[in-house]
Amino acid sequence: MIKNKMLLIIIILLIAVSTSSCNESEQLTEHIEIHFHAPITSDGSPNSFFTMPDQETISNFHKLNPLITVIVDDDGIINNVYSMDEFNKLLESDRSPDIVSISSLLALKAKGSLWDLRQLQQTSGSEEIDINQEILDSAMSDGKLPILPYSATPYAVLYDKNLFDAAHIPYPQNDWTWEKFREISMKLRLNYSPIIYMPLSLDWLMAGTGKGLLSPNGDTSVGYLDSPEAIRTLQWLNGYFRDLKPSINYNHSCIGMCISLFGEDWNQPNIENKLSVAPLPHFENGKRGNRIIFEGFGISQKSKHPEAAWKFINYLTLSKNSDSFKLADRVLTTSNSIAEATGQSKDPAKSIYMDEMNYAVKSSFDINPLFNQAWNENQFNLYNKFNDLLTTEDKDIPAELHKLALAVDQEMKRLKQAEDQQTESSSP
Numbered sequence: 001m002i003k004n005k006m007l008l009i010i011i012i013l014l015i016a017v018s019t020s021s022c023n024e025s026e027q028l029t030e031h032i033e034i035h036f037h038a039p040i041t042s043d044g045s046p047n048s049f050f051t052m053p054d055q056e057t058i059s060n061f062h063k064l065n066p067l068i069t070v071i072v073d074d075d076g077i078i079n080n081v082y083s084m085d086e087f088n089k090l091l092e093s094d095r096s097p098d099i100v101s102i103s104s105l106l107a108l109k110a111k112g113s114l115w116d117l118r119q120l121q122q123t124s125g126s127e128e129i130d131i132n133q134e135i136l137d138s139a140m141s142d143g144k145l146p147i148l149p150y151s152a153t154p155y156a157v158l159y160d161k162n163l164f165d166a167a168h169i170p171y172p173q174n175d176w177t178w179e180k181f182r183e184i185s186m187k188l189r190l191n192y193s194p195i196i197y198m199p200l201s202l203d204w205l206m207a208g209t210g211k212g213l214l215s216p217n218g219d220t221s222v223g224y225l226d227s228p229e230a231i232r233t234l235q236w237l238n239g240y241f242r243d244l245k246p247s248i249n250y251n252h253s254c255i256g257m258c259i260s261l262f263g264e265d266w267n268q269p270n271i272e273n274k275l276s277v278a279p280l281p282h283f284e285n286g287k288r289g290n291r292i293i294f295e296g297f298g299i300s301q302k303s304k305h306p307e308a309a310w311k312f313i314n315y316l317t318l319s320k321n322s323d324s325f326k327l328a329d330r331v332l333t334t335s336n337s338i339a340e341a342t343g344q345s346k347d348p349a350k351s352i353y354m355d356e357m358n359y360a361v362k363s364s365f366d367i368n369p370l371f372n373q374a375w376n377e378n379q380f381n382l383y384n385k386f387n388d389l390l391t392t393e394d395k396d397i398p399a400e401l402h403k404l405a406l407a408v409d410q411e412m413k414r415l416k417q418a419e420d421q422q423t424e425s426s427s428p
Helices: 002-022 055-064 081-092 104-109 117-124 133-139 161-166 178-188 199-205 228-244 306-317 322-330 336-342 350-359 369-376 381-391 394-426
Strands: 032-037 068-073 099-103 147-153 155-160 257-261 275-278 293-299
Touching (some): 055 306, 055 322, 068 306, 099 104, 117 293, 117 306, 133 147, 133 293, 199 381, 228 394, 293 306, 369 381
Parallel strands (some): 032 099
Antiparallel strands (some): 155 257
């Protein structure tokens, strides 16, 4: 009998704890403030690359949640990968904001300072996140979701329909290949390369091969940057450049055909009449894949009101309302329901970019921030080594890629040691 009473008490306590954690705002008895970090650029102006709520949005949210006020802070922190140490210090300090607008790469470096949003979504009682699992998987780190990816920037192909018509070339269809892309480039007689010769291009060309330039745990590029998949892809890329003999590496005016991130070329005059969008190609006998860049909202581990912060993020990005629709007008939304409500899923161009989210693959540059940093160190020494591969004969590419992979690993090791030393020296 005593055991049964104890069991009943335990069950009641568990229910009480679960209920109390489901919705913090229902329990609020006094006013609280949620601080939203406003990133800036190097000249001190607001960074438009990241999304911030305006006062109308904040006011509308406050009307629905009168005990919660959102405040946008401009604290002078430049939110980019090169100032990440300073940004991390902010997140770990007593003046940490509750919410940050952050890129996938920055979130990776700050992941230890951010809440797992899956946990907050589940304990708050919110509806399931209606974002493609492929996008969520790309944002995951160590099994956690440090940011909610509200805006995606997939790659696609922009092409000039007039030039295709003049050359009697059929428009690219949904399922087309890099081999066909190469053939069309020759027929259009392009004097520039739509593909930039750089490691990032090799990474997204390999998106459908199942391999990247870095191991899934981010430890090594040996076995990946020098893998059979990388060798074949680089040989194709070199052949493409040999065929095309471009006079310049890239042309931002997109004459004929170009690889484009969503939004890159939309400011051109009469683009809706001149340019059309095609999906990103894949290699013959390969799968479709797209290394998608995205922005997200994260919640600091230092936040005193993480559930209330999640409520605002949910309102701004996942709930159908005038403010989430206004946000969607500025970005390519990842929310399926908001894409449907705002017409993005039916838009002739945006719908193609949206479909690319179904093939999202995590970029190697979003696995380990030291991998990204390694290419930019020592006057771009590794970039120069990569560029030298353009004139390398196919038979020598395996050995040269292996040398480059070893050099990348060595540089990542050096950067990690320097990072550890800096952490030790700054510790009290």
